[in-house]
Amino acid sequence: MKLLVDSGSTKADWIAIDDHGKVLFTTQTLGLNPEVLEKDEIINRLEDKFDISHNKGKATSLFFYGAGCGTDRMKNFLTSVFEDYFTNATVSVFEDTYAAVFATTPKNEKAIVCILGTGSNCSYFDGLVLHQKVQSLGYIAMDDCSGNRFGRHLIRGYYFNKMPKELALEFEEEYNLDADYIKHNLYKESNPNAYLAIFAKFLIKHKDTDFCKGFIDFELENFVDFYIKQYDNYKDVPVHFIGSIAFYLRDELEAVLTKHGITIGNVLRRPIDGLIAYHALNK
Numbered sequence: 001m002k003l004l005v006d007s008g009s010t011k012a013d014w015i016a017i018d019d020h021g022k023v024l025f026t027t028q029t030l031g032l033n034p035e036v037l038e039k040d041e042i043i044n045r046l047e048d049k050f051d052i053s054h055n056k057g058k059a060t061s062l063f064f065y066g067a068g069c070g071t072d073r074m075k076n077f078l079t080s081v082f083e084d085y086f087t088n089a090t091v092s093v094f095e096d097t098y099a100a101v102f103a104t105t106p107k108n109e110k111a112i113v114c115i116l117g118t119g120s121n122c123s124y125f126d127g128l129v130l131h132q133k134v135q136s137l138g139y140i141a142m143d144d145c146s147g148n149r150f151g152r153h154l155i156r157g158y159y160f161n162k163m164p165k166e167l168a169l170e171f172e173e174e175y176n177l178d179a180d181y182i183k184h185n186l187y188k189e190s191n192p193n194a195y196l197a198i199f200a201k202f203l204i205k206h207k208d209t210d211f212c213k214g215f216i217d218f219e220l221e222n223f224v225d226f227y228i229k230q231y232d233n234y235k236d237v238p239v240h241f242i243g244s245i246a247f248y249l250r251d252e253l254e255a256v257l258t259k260h261g262i263t264i265g266n267v268l269r270r271p272i273d274g275l276i277a278y279h280a281l282n283k
Contacts, residue, residue, distance in 0.1 A: 003059045003089070004279055006099050006272045007066035008243075009033040009118040009139075009148075010194040012045075013272040014052060016059075021280025027051045031118070031194055034078045035068035035138055041190055042081050059089040063279060065099030065271075067119050070136050097123045098130060103274025104240035104266040111265060112231055114223075116253075117243030118197040120146040122227035124237075133230035139193035145223035147197030147245055153215045154199045155182065164211055174202060204248045216249060220256040228262065238265030 001024060004015045009031040016024040029045045029052070037045075047053050062082055069075050075093045082091045097113055101123070105111045108127040115121040120143045124131040139148050157163040158171055159179075171177065175198075185195040206212045228234050239262055246253055247269040254264050268274070 001055065001058050002061045002063065002279060003086070004272065004275050005032075005062070005064045005066070006096070006270060006275065007032045007064065008096065008194075009036065009067050009191055010197055012066070013270060014049075015272060015276060016051075016055065017276060017280065021276055023276065025051045025055075031191060032064075032066060032078070033068035033191070033193075034066070034074045034081075036191055036193065039077075039081050042078075043085060046085060056086050057088055059086045062086050062089045062091045063275075064091070064093045065096050065275070066093070067096045067115075067117075067121075068138075069093055069095045070121075070132070095121075097121050097132075099271040099275055100240065100242035101125045101130060102278040103271030104242065104268060110233075110237045112228060112234060112237055112239040114227065114239060114241045114246070115243050116145055116223070116241055116245040116249075118147045118194055119143045120149075120223065120227070120243075120245075122223070122230070124231045124233075134227065139196075143193070144226055145219035145245065147200035148193040149196075149219060150203045150215060150245070151196030151199035153219075154203060155196070157211065157215075162211075164209070167206060167209065167211060171202060175199065200245065204245075207249065207252065213252075216252050217256070220249075220253060224256060224260055224262070229260075235261050235263075238263050240265040241267045242269075242271050244269055 002017050006013045012029045012032050014027045018024060027049050029049055032042055079091050079093045096115055100113045100115055105125055110127050112124050119139055136142050143149050158168055186192045203212045207216060246267050250267050257264050
């Protein structure tokens with residue numbers, strides 16, 4: 001039994017398949033970002049799901065694609081955690097961009113592949129190898145155009161009294177905006193980046209307002225300038241996207257890319273279905 005996992009900071013999609021690609025079960029855990037979680041919390045999130053805990057001894061392979069797995073230290077840490085838990089499985093840990101590549105990019109095609117979800121990332125795939133120009137420093141310093149960055153903009157806009165009154169009233173109805181509650185989630189809970197990202201739904205809902213459109217345009221331009229344009233051939237290859245931010249802001253994304261002479265490729269909300277086909281073919 002192969003376990004395929006596509007994990008962001010907010011959630012992780014799990015699919016178990018047999019050697020022929022038949023789906024045995026699917027489930028979902030909270031996100032398993034090793035940059036923000038300790039071993040005990042990761043194990044707790046696995047144990048919380050019956051399908052995973054009940055079948056952990058049956059897994060022969062685990063392919064984990066995750067946010068926060070861009071450095072060898074994080075890959076090695078998570079590999080060790082999974083090897084202790086899935087005792088009969090060969091564990092392979094990849095940064096989440098590889099899941100995006102395998103899900104969006106036809107075999108041997110060259111492309112720039114981006115993730116715009118709770119966090120953000122951008123890599124170049126030469127048809128065989130993934131190339132990263134910028135190493136992520138995490139959600140505080142980077143993650144341009146991500147859900148957590150949009151959440152930060154909205155909270156600041158609200159607290160600095162820059163949010164239009166009508167939006168502010170609706171914002172208050174949808175979220176607990178008590179300062180102590182916000183600070184507790186930002187500084188005491190385990191996934192502050194995922195907490196910030198929950199506010200992105202409000203931004204997408206009101207994306208046609210001048211207030212939200214300003215943040216969207218600002219972040220999209222930053223993502224193009226700081227991420228996509230790192231690659232000299234950014235006008236010569238398609239640029240694929242994975243993630244809910246890209247999926248729900250596709251029109252705005254395509255408009256900015258077109259302005260910069262960039263060809264938009266596939267835009268998918270999540271890569272997990274594409275991974276089934278990939279791993280069924282690569283036994």
